[in-house]
Amino acid sequence: MTADLTTLSPGHPSVKYGKVGVLLVNLGTPDGTDYSSMRRYLREFLTDRRVIEWSRWKWYPILFGIVLNTRPQKVGKAYETIWNKEKNESYLRTYTRNQSDLMAERLRDLPNVKVDWAMRYGQPSIADRIQALKDDGCERIVLFPLYPQYAAATTATVNDKAFEKLQKMRWQPAIRTVPQYHDDETYIEALANSVNRHLSTLDWQPEKIIASFHGIPMSYFKLGDPYYCFCQKTGRLLREKLGLSEDQFMVTFQSRFGPEEWLQPYTDKTVEELARAGTKRIAVLNPGFVSDCLETLEEIAEQAAESFHHNGGDKFTHIPCLNDSEDGMNVLEKVVRRELLGWA
Numbered sequence: 438m439t440a441d442l443t444t445l446s447p448g449h450p451s452v453k454y455g456k457v458g459v460l461l462v463n464l465g466t467p468d469g470t471d472y473s474s475m476r477r478y479l480r481e482f483l484t485d486r487r488v489i490e491w492s493r494w495k496w497y498p499i500l501f502g503i504v505l506n507t508r509p510q511k512v513g514k515a516y517e518t519i520w521n522k523e524k525n526e527s528y529l530r531t532y533t534r535n536q537s538d539l540m541a542e543r544l545r546d547l548p549n550v551k552v553d554w555a556m557r558y559g560q561p562s563i564a565d566r567i568q569a570l571k572d573d574g575c576e577r578i579v580l581f582p583l584y585p586q587y588a589a590a591t592t593a594t595v596n597d598k599a600f601e602k603l604q605k606m607r608w609q610p611a612i613r614t615v616p617q618y619h620d621d622e623t624y625i626e627a628l629a630n631s632v633n634r635h636l637s638t639l640d641w642q643p644e645k646i647i648a649s650f651h652g653i654p655m656s657y658f659k660l661g662d663p664y665y666c667f668c669q670k671t672g673r674l675l676r677e678k679l680g681l682s683e684d685q686f687m688v689t690f691q692s693r694f695g696p697e698e699w700l701q702p703y704t705d706k707t708v709e710e711l712a713r714a715g716t717k718r719i720a721v722l723n724p725g726f727v728s729d730c731l732e733t734l735e736e737i738a739e740q741a742a743e744s745f746h747h748n749g750g751d752k753f754t755h756i757p758c759l760n761d762s763e764d765g766m767n768v769l770e771k772v773v774r775r776e777l778l779g780w781a
């Protein structure tokens with residue numbers, strides 16, 4: 438444990454009142470890269486009304502008529518290029534499980550705290566893990582959607598799913614949901630360290646650093662989703678921490694899906710335009726992703742790199758996510774301890 442983290446005292450009321458569960462929840466992942474695993478996963482994902490807010494009569498014919506017939510094959514191929522072959526699973530799953538195991542070790546001073554993990558889509562499900570924590574005696578659960586920047590499509594849908602499970606329970610555990618930590622000092626410092634450490638391994642330096650966040654449709658922002666503002670704040674704090682000018686650092690948005698306008702500037706277009714305009718060396722990081730996944734390893738480290746080179750760029754580097762690193766775990770531990778204190 439690092440010195441600046443607040444420790445719960447042994448006299449903490451949760452010791453007296455029973456066990457507390459900590460449930461880390463990430464987005465999800467298919468069980469395999471084959472057509473039926475991919476289809477099952479995408480179906481669960483893309484029927485979530487927090488993700489696609491179109492009315493069902495408009496969306497379902499497109500989803501079941503086109504998307505679920507073509508996308509599983511295409512995305513399955515992309516997953517194959519980034520699959521963790523040793524564990525036969527996606528890296529998102531590997532990192533989330535590691536984060537849970539490491540969190541349990543870091544909270545050993547709190548023997549009444551149990552740590553577990555779940556996925557919003559796919560396995561292990563939120564409902565199963567809430568039940569398991571309750572069966573293990575947890576009367577309180579800290580529900581931690583692993584997204585530094587709140588969005589309805591990510592944080593809120595994790596909360597919704599947990600409360601859907603609670604609705605079916607006779608004896609519900611008490612739940613604390615973890616809010617965004619987009620401007621947390623430990624988080625910004627961890628990101629800055631990851632940039633500096635990565636760049637120190639290179640024999641060249643980027644002209645521009647791009648902080649690429651997952652996008653959301655512009656219409657969600659106009660309806661009041663705060664996600665864009667949280668991303669901008671993370672970007673500004675990181676730029677300041679790195680001591681970079683506005684010319685040397687950019688915030689962009691990736692993973693556009695469908696015909697609507699999404700948050701801009703788009704990462705893919707930016708990378709292409711920078712290369713065409715003569716920028717030779719860039720670095721890209723993904724501060725909004727707690728773990729590397731398809732969107733970072735394939736869309737950025739593979740596709741964006743290829744596009745940069747194809748359009749005249751010379752050097753491209755992808756800075757890995759915080760994953761299960763020491764710095765990354767410091768961030769998650771700090772957030773969890775802060776929330777546990779709410780019950781003190």
Ligand SMILES: C=CC1=C(C)c2cc3[nH]c(cc4nc(cc5[nH]c(cc1n2)c(C)c5CCC(=O)O)C(CCC(=O)O)=C4C)c(C)c3C=C
Nearest residue numbers: 464465466488512529588590591651652653694730731732
């Ligand atoms: C179509 C709407 C989508 C919205 C809105 C959206 C928001 C959103 N997503 C993440 C994080 C991740 N998304 C990932 C994959 C992914 N995202 C969408 C669609 C939307 N996401 C799709 C269809 C997919 C699957 C891949 C594909 O078909 O292109 C992942 C990767 C999961 C993995 O297993 O690797 C993450 C992580 C955030 C943070 C976000 C809004 C803020």
Ligand SMILES: [Fe+2]
Nearest residue numbers: 464651692732
């Ligand atoms: Fe997504």
Ligand SMILES: [Fe+2]
Nearest residue numbers: 692731732736
């Ligand atoms: Fe993508």
